[in-house]
Amino acid sequence: MEEFAELREAIEKxxxxxxxxxxxxxxxxxxxxxxxxxxxxxGDALSHAPHSxxxxxxxxxxxxxxGSGNSLQAVEEYRKCWGLERIxxxxxxxxxxxxxxxxxxLRLDKKQSIDWHKLxxxxxxxxxxxxxxxxxILDSEREAGFTWTLDKFTQAFVTNLKSYPFSYSGVAxxxxxxxxxxxYRSGLEINTHVHRQDAEEGLSKFDLPMQIHTGFGDxxxxxxxxxxxxxxxxxxxxxxxxCRLVLLHASYPFSKEASYLASxxxxxxxxxxxxxxxxxxxxxxxxxxxxxxxVLRDTCVDGDLTxxxxxxxxxxxxxxxxxxxxxxxxxxxSSKNLAPVNSSxxxxxxxxxxxxxxxxxxIDASGQHRCRVVPAKRFHDVTVKxxxxxxFACMAMSSMQHEEMVLADMHIRPGEAWEYCPREALRRxxxxxxxxxxxxxxxxxxSEFLLLKSVSRDGKEDWxxxxxxxxCSTSGYDAVAPLLHEIFSSLQSLNIKVEQxxxxxxxxxxxxxxxxxxxxxxxxxxxxxxxxIRATARKHGLLATFVPKFALDDIGSGSHVHVSLxxxxxxxxxxxxxxxxxxxxxxxxxxxxxxxxxxxxxxAFTAPIPNSYDRLxxxxxxxxxxxxxxxxxxxxxxxxxxxxxxxxxxxxxxIKLPQSLSESLEALEKDKALTDLLGEKLLxxxxxxxxxxxx
Numbered sequence: 001m002e003e004f005a006e007l008r009e010a011i012e013k014x015x016x017x018x019x020x021x022x023x024x025x026x027x028x029x030x031x032x033x034x035x036x037x038x039x040x041x042x043g044d045a046l047s048h049a050p051h052s053x054x055x056x057x058x059x060x061x062x063x064x065x066x067g068s069g070n071s072l073q074a075v076e077e078y079r080k081c082w083g084l085e086r087i088x089x090x091x092x093x094x095x096x097x098x099x100x101x102x103x104x105x106l107r108l109d110k111k112q113s114i115d116w117h118k119l120x121x122x123x124x125x126x127x128x129x130x131x132x133x134x135x136x137i138l139d140s141e142r143e144a145g146f147t148w149t150l151d152k153f154t155q156a157f158v159t160n161l162k163s164y165p166f167s168y169s170g171v172a173x174x175x176x177x178x179x180x181x182x183x184y185r186s187g188l189e190i191n192t193h194v195h196r197q198d199a200e201e202g203l204s205k206f207d208l209p210m211q212i213h214t215g216f217g218d219x220x221x222x223x224x225x226x227x228x229x230x231x232x233x234x235x236x237x238x239x240x241x242x243c244r245l246v247l248l249h250a251s252y253p254f255s256k257e258a259s260y261l262a263s264x265x266x267x268x269x270x271x272x273x274x275x276x277x278x279x280x281x282x283x284x285x286x287x288x289x290x291x292x293x294x295v296l297r298d299t300c301v302d303g304d305l306t307x308x309x310x311x312x313x314x315x316x317x318x319x320x321x322x323x324x325x326x327x328x329x330x331x332x333x334s335s336k337n338l339a340p341v342n343s344s345x346x347x348x349x350x351x352x353x354x355x356x357x358x359x360x361x362x363i364d365a366s367g368q369h370r371c372r373v374v375p376a377k378r379f380h381d382v383t384v385k386x387x388x389x390x391x392f393a394c395m396a397m398s399s400m401q402h403e404e405m406v407l408a409d410m411h412i413r414p415g416e417a418w419e420y421c422p423r424e425a426l427r428r429x430x431x432x433x434x435x436x437x438x439x440x441x442x443x444x445x446x447s448e449f450l451l452l453k454s455v456s457r458d459g460k461e462d463w464x465x466x467x468x469x470x471x472c473s474t475s476g477y478d479a480v481a482p483l484l485h486e487i488f489s490s491l492q493s494l495n496i497k498v499e500q501x502x503x504x505x506x507x508x509x510x511x512x513x514x515x516x517x518x519x520x521x522x523x524x525x526x527x528x529x530x531x532x533i534r535a536t537a538r539k540h541g542l543l544a545t546f547v548p549k550f551a552l553d554d555i556g557s558g559s560h561v562h563v564s565l566x567x568x569x570x571x572x573x574x575x576x577x578x579x580x581x582x583x584x585x586x587x588x589x590x591x592x593x594x595x596x597x598x599x600x601x602x603x604a605f606t607a608p609i610p611n612s613y614d615r616l617x618x619x620x621x622x623x624x625x626x627x628x629x630x631x632x633x634x635x636x637x638x639x640x641x642x643x644x645x646x647x648x649x650x651x652x653x654x655i656k657l658p659q660s661l662s663e664s665l666e667a668l669e670k671d672k673a674l675t676d677l678l679g680e681k682l683l684x685x686x687x688x689x690x691x692x693x694x695x
Contacts, residue, residue, distance in 0.1 A: 004297050010311040011293045013334040015098035016285055017322040020127065020179075020211055020248055022275035023104050023111035027084050029276070030109040033076050036277035061286065062279050065094055067493030069486030069536075084112075084278075085119065091278035092120040095285035098319070099330045103179050103211070105129025108276055120278075123330045125176035127211060133160060176326045177246070179211035209244035209325055214251040214258065227251075228258045235261070244325060292317055358383070360408040361527060363422050364689075367608050369531060372408075405531060407524050419681040426520055429677055439572070439587075442564040444499075444516030445526045448557035449533060450508045450550050451480060452543040463543050465508025465550075476503030476510075483540045484510070490532045496525045506555035516562060526559075548607070549614035556615030559606075565591060582630070584639065592628060595637060600667030601674050604686070609693055613660050665690050 025031055035041075037058045038049035049055050050072065063070040066087070068078035079087050100121045102114055105128070118124045137156050138148070214228045228251045234240055251258035296310040305313065319332035358379040361371045374383055410421035417424040433439050452463040469476025477484070484501055491498055497515030504511045512533070514525060530546060537544035549556040565572050565587060573588035584592070595602070607613060628637040665687060668674065675683055 004293075004300060004307065007297060007300065007307050007310050007314070008293055010334065011289050011296070011314045011318070013096070014315050014318045015096050015333055016288075017099040017101075017319045017328075017330060017332075018097055018281065018285075019101050019246065019322040019326065021100050021102055021281065022106045023102060023108055023114070024084070024088060024117065024278055025108050025112065025276045026110035027079060028110065031276050033079070033277065034072065036279050058279075058283055061283065063485075063489060065090065065282060067489050069482070069489055071482055071486075074486060088120050088278040091282040095282045097121055097281060097285060098333075099123035099125070099322075099328065100281075101125045101127050101176055101322075101326065101328075103127040103129055105132035105179070106275060111276075123328060125174060125326065125328055127177045127179050128161075128175045129179045129181065131181055133157065136160075175208070176328055177209045177211055179213075179248075181213045209246055211246040211248055214247045214254065227254045228261055229254070231261070246325075288318070359405045361405055361531065362408045362410060363527065369527065405528060407527060419679050420685055422682070423520070423523075425678050425682055426523060428679070430519060432677070438567055440566045441519040442516050442566050442571075443519040443522035444514055444562040445522060445529075446511055446513045446558075446560040446562075447526070447529060447533070447546065448504055448506075448509060448511045448559065449544050449546050450506065450557060451483075451510065451537060452508060452545060452550075454541070454543075465506070465554075466542065468507045469503055471503065471505040473503045480510075480540075480542075483536060483542070486539075487512070487533055487536050490536065491529060494525075494528055494532075496529060504555070504557075506557070507551070509555060509557060516564070519563075548609070548612045552614060558615070582639070592637060592639075596628060598671060598674060599637075600664055601671035603664035604661070604668040604690055607661065607664065608690060610661050661690060661693070 034046065034049060037055045038046065038052070040046040040049045050059075059072055059075060060070055062075050066075065066078045066082075068074045082090075098121065100117060100123075102117060102124065104111070104114060104126060114124055114126055134153075134157060137153065137160060212231070214226055228247050231245070235245070247258045247261065292314055296305065296314055299305040300307055300310050315332055315334075319330075322328075323330050323332055357373050358376055359371045359373050360379075360383070361369055364370055407423065409423055410418040412418050430441060433441060451466045453466045455462050455464055467476055467479050469479070488498055488501065497517075498512060499515050500511070500513040502511055503509070512529065514522070514529060516522065517525070534544045546557060546559070548558070572585055573591075575583050575585045575588070582589070607616065628639070630639050668683070668687060
């Protein structure tokens, strides 16, 4: 266990008080989404931004949060699909924000109101930018011949300021602090020798903290005048000794100077920034937690703080200091239910609301994926209860945005399963296994597939492997890394566990190994996985195929399945105490003997097309002989011993596709046990399809 796990957990669970941020903008705002990750405003600088490390890192972290593809385009598509409210809710929940103080003086296209932000944070306060108030006063209509003087302006400014609802008034959009962007104007060398006693006395009554922009900003700022040390004359003026000042943006690149001021002047503190895009709130919160943990962990290592003291300091930094400083009615607390900010936050209700179509998928007797698509509303109102009608002939026939997938059961009428339904047949088999033997089948699949690209040959389109890289080649992986990342993220969003992903031996061939789970769930996950791989490849202009033998002179593709039997959650394939010559229990030996006995018949299911038998050839690691072996890749069935299991012990069997489809069908015709187990009607459809394709 990590030495400072308690400190890390405490920092992750503190509910943040964001002392300085700006309004979030609409999705169709003129401010392009790329600006969430860069200060560049246009031209070459903006076009080069995606090549920076910070940009790549931030996009990756947002993609992980959303479970989307790891690219700016994929994240943008995800934002449009979910809508602003849903992505904001996801970002705020992952950030763990309990209060935000918004400076709404920043000009943003189509920015949301302060009240809108209250949908996502328990407390929302307003920071009034004094330059914005001044501009509004100067731009207001005045009677003809009116001339501004400093006295007139000061009086108007104070009068207008008094008209605003402040934190002690209990009115909506209450103001909890003021802000100045003097650094953008005259700089921070503020002249304190101003004799306007009335103004000073009037303003002092507000008792509000003042946020001051320091350090780096827009390119029209003179950075030399944004050094917080320029504020020393103001801070040492007795008239302002009771003023509370916030140095914004950590004063970068003058962070050391700001740290000095904060250490010697009690009225100074730090705050952060987030604007326009909800993602900036999430990224700011995540980076802040990581940084604070790193610093406080080092203080514990050096013996300066105990873990308890570090936790107290983290709570102060992330919440208590701001609560006390702004005098807001918020309680600093930690959330036991707060998800770590590096986890994928997918709200089920939000996702449902973003879906417009439901794709209902079933597998026919030939193994093809078929679907019907219905509007989401009809699916929830009607289809969930009554289903959709299909022709009986569908069993004998040879992922998009705003869509969801469900796997369908086939019923004659609601509640009465159709005998041709493959999922129902699997349930019947698993029920026999459980009821008669008290065993559960645990399964994990490995899917091999080819990625093909389109080329033109003699004016005709042809599909060829995307590369010719060797087994486990890094260059082969790199060539399609964005696609593979998107596949992984999509599977992750469906809670489908991926254990390994790598380039295989064939040209353009890859393998994805899924985690093991209960058999019926593993079978469903395999269907979803293949749908996602195919759809993602199409999105990238490629073709993904699982055909067993795409090219006769190249390696074929298989779908290996690892199976174990569990009893009360314990694997019963492994022998105990060296009681077996082969490391298998009696149940394991009996199970494998049964598979070997029926393997010729089973091939009609696992090798369902003539092309399958082009792959099942000797010396190709495809299982061409009726046998078994220990870790023998030439055997159709091999026993396996994964990491962590004693040498020689067997924990699972790996069944591969083992000479022609017609021979498999002959065996199936004679196999009474499988007929009784799966049902005669389903087997009639399966055998009919297999006979047709083998002609």
